[in-house]
Amino acid sequence: MATAVEGSPDNVQADAGTLPTVMGKVRRPDPLRIEVARTLKSFIIGGNLPFGTHPVETELAQSLGVSRLPVREALQLLAQDGWVDLRKGFGAFVHTPSAKEVDEVFSVRTVLEAEAARQAAVVIAEGRADKQEIVRLKDVFEEGVKEMEVGHKAAIGDKNSELHFAIVDLTGNSVLGSMVSLIEERVRWYFGAIALRRAPASWEEHAQVIDAILAGDSSRAHDLMAQHCERSRIGLLDMSMSGFAKDD
Template structure:
């Protein structure tokens, strides 16, 4: 059972202005959730969040409502707000949709990528490898997310990009759980995908991306089976 004591260190930096407070609070909380600084089941107490972020309770309340609408936070009448604790089924569905979208994105990118676009992918690959060598999980997760985003951009399909963007942040949340497990193998797969895109081999790029995203899905299920699932024990419900 996790402690109900709120770890104030995760919210050490006040929200930056001049963005509207509700947007800044939303962005800050979402970043903390996707990076698992606020883990699944964590009780989010409005007045504690407001104090740590240096804002009033109103923008916090609005941000929590928006996060609830998007499925990041569960609002429980009488108990308050809690970081959503996803099921293994949710993960499987999300990663399956991601595979479909990004497989097609890789195929299209192989037919449309410019030399400059390919070089940007290589830069991101190098950043990811640097993170791997340093054991920097955040750097690997960020580089991975940006590399996949760039491949979707290179595809040149705005509808596909919009759909992929809707799942990208959630994928980053799950990828953070398996990034160490996948390790160097994942970046070797990235390198092969980049080479296929550079050579214009659409079928190979699609096949490699399908295998790559499937490997991440399998790694997530293996992580869960090992007892290291995404969900941490929820806190006891407490009044706000």
């Protein structure tokens, strides 16, 4: 006798005591190498493994509580995406971005984020803004000021990223958000090199951008954000020229 299986797609019929023929698959946990790679990438982005660092497999394995194999596999995955460089006979080294890489990422960032600031101001001017998004933008700004005063480098980078995303979210433009997300990890990674040095000026610039957005001044918001991103780009290029990166 066939019985209806409650909650199954299209009320699939199945024999009593048997599983329905159509079921959702149980999601398998990510392989250990993926989890290790994700953890190591967060260390790299957060500055715990700076440019040029040589992460030793045995030390990483011991620190993470895993064997060397998933660590080795994770480093190979990270090398494929440009986070580390594998040197035959020496092992893995955290990638040091070239001036060209920095320039490419931050040039694209300037275009995207300036447009985000412009669109956010338009949303405000037209009265379409989500009040919760406005509150979030202000809150993240204040949280960033506090982290800057403490001098917590990683937290400054996190709040910088959150603030820029809060502006993007205010636009309601999901396509723009997706495009910004594509480069955000690299932006956070590179910005970490100048986070403490740039923080005071950066937060003053953030305040000016936010004021322009909340005033609904789209042209000014666009120009101020473009200038803000450009100053970070120039700061990173200056640092790369003086040592942290070589333009291959």
